Amino acid sequence: MYVETPCVVLDMEKVHRNLQRMADICQRNHCGLRPHTKTHKIPELAKLQIEYGAAGITVAKLSEAEVMADHGITDIFMAYPLIGESRIRRAIALSRRIRLICAADCLESAEAISRLCRAEGAVLELRLEVDTGMHRTGIPYETALQEALRIAALPGVRLQGLFTFRGMMYDGETCLDRRKCGHQEGSLMAALAEEIRKEGIPIQDVSVGSTPTAEFCAEVPGVTEVRPGTYIFQDMMQVNTSACESTLEDVAATVWTQVVSCCKPDVIVVDSGCKSLSTDAAPGKFPYSLRGYGTVAGYPELSLSRLSEEHGMLDLERPCPSIHVGDILRIIPNHICPTVNLYDRVYLLRDHELYGSYEVAARGRNY
């Protein structure tokens, strides 16, 4: 099977191994697993995650949920505020086909959902998003109890759970001790759920954790679910922070790229730029210690130091006589999730042979 570069290639043995490892973690801790499929946006991989024990999936945007539902996924949590009349109506329509859990981070947003649900004779399951330090969406932790009580009183919605996305934080600071971070995240959210339950609201799910912290969040009593995404593929951000104890050997997704220019002794140019490798995780980005815009497998001395749109530059400290025009190099992306989102299709590798492909069916579904 021949594929033009640049392309994303998945080593399926590593995919299965990464899925098994997280499944084991969750099973051992009797904790639910609801993988975030924004990492791959591929229904076939979502189904594989469910085969490995996931109760359902997580998505960021409603259009992703719609694609996944169209491909047979029947239990989806959209971990993103449901905003706007048109989207609320789409969510209600989708909730008549599958189990859809939606999210709100304040009373005002929940009221809008409530109004339209009543008008359409529907009841949507809701989770309250709590801000535990990321300072993006989410009601501040301190006011979450009161907001939860108000939302729980609304008709047309059922406050089913709580969730947070916290990254790697401990006591409000970015921290590389994933165990401490995960335990604190889980404990904070489990305690909040208990407080809300004491007020008579039957909070069922406490959903926390991402790839770096999931294994430790899952250990915390009261946490019912973790939502890791990147673990299926891994990438340089995760390797550099040892998420899931991952190493370069665990990275399942690489971008294959071709050398297009070697005519100067101090730079090799490949055919992947920022239209083929995402640039959100830039060199030096704390706390990931990223050296360049991606790492060349097998060439630890090389750094993808500059990208333009379709060019990637490996600036050399000394000439690299083993690399020639036309060679294929494998780039380990810094951040695989927005990288996969640049491709319509990914290719599958087994026993060093390309044997098939998946459509990235929810690529670009950001609405």
Next chain:
Amino acid sequence: MYVETPCVVLDMEKVHRNLQRMADICQRNHCGLRPHTKTHKIPELAKLQIEYGAAGITVAKLSEAEVMADHGITDIFMAYPLIGESRIRRAIALSRRIRLICAADCLESAEAISRLCRAEGAVLELRLEVDTGMHRTGIPYETALQEALRIAALPGVRLQGLFTFRGMMYDGETCLDRRKCGHQEGSLMAALAEEIRKEGIPIQDVSVGSTPTAEFCAEVPGVTEVRPGTYIFQDMMQVNTSACESTLEDVAATVWTQVVSCCKPDVIVVDSGCKSLSTDAAPGKFPYSLRGYGTVAGYPELSLSRLSEEHGMLDLERPCPSIHVGDILRIIPNHICPTVNLYDRVYLLRDHELYGSYEVAARGRNY
């Protein structure tokens, strides 16, 4: 017409005005215009550029050329090294349908093209890429004459021209004086072409310039063609360096985004992250003086200071009571080219009304 956010919206009056301005510049200087369509990847807009006097278009990758040819564009320059047997064969096939000009930056790459062209009984038009300071693809300026003579002697290819991409550089340094940069770029390349012609090689085209420098390159005697791309839309990088004298009023492409969270006094969250706005042009990137990951039209005090995949954070110095959950904001992207590449479709605005859309037909065509 209702469109979900995030979405790219083109103000078509501004598109036409931007096209007219560059057409006037080229006509006044009797210089050819071959717009780089990597900015939009939309055949309808490529055709509009040809209506405005472009002789043909430029693309970066062969798959873009194939899409444009499928939509009726008949004169295409691929300003990128043509590498690899499969791609060379695709290029030969395409050259039997349209006028396709290819590129090489060294003898070795040109020889591979020559071999396959002879085998297939074809002759490909070639341009030699010259590195005039960007330090990516391109033969070093100092050795370009000798390389051109060797390539010109190959059968199966016809060395038709020279090209360079130089950005904004003067005497080897990044420089904001676009006039000086453009004049130097044009003069260097025109002089090189003359040297090659003296050796009996009939170099026809000297193709230079990008949006910031095109108007000055076009003034240089001996320059036959400029290849601006961004000028059709403009963006914050161009506005901040006053390319084409552009101002915020000239920016034709904005990302419409919806406010999804306002529940904290010091941050507003919108539904555009790095899957909706490219991050290659990051805040502080020299020489563009970018404040955030995009500028909010009408709110000069706001800065899109953080992005995650689907969240954009406007961190506030003081509360902004005029913005509410559900509001639509218009973001002027830092770099429009990789931003458009994130969308399947863009929407068209005239007289403040959305009235249609174009498919981004070459989106993701990076191979």
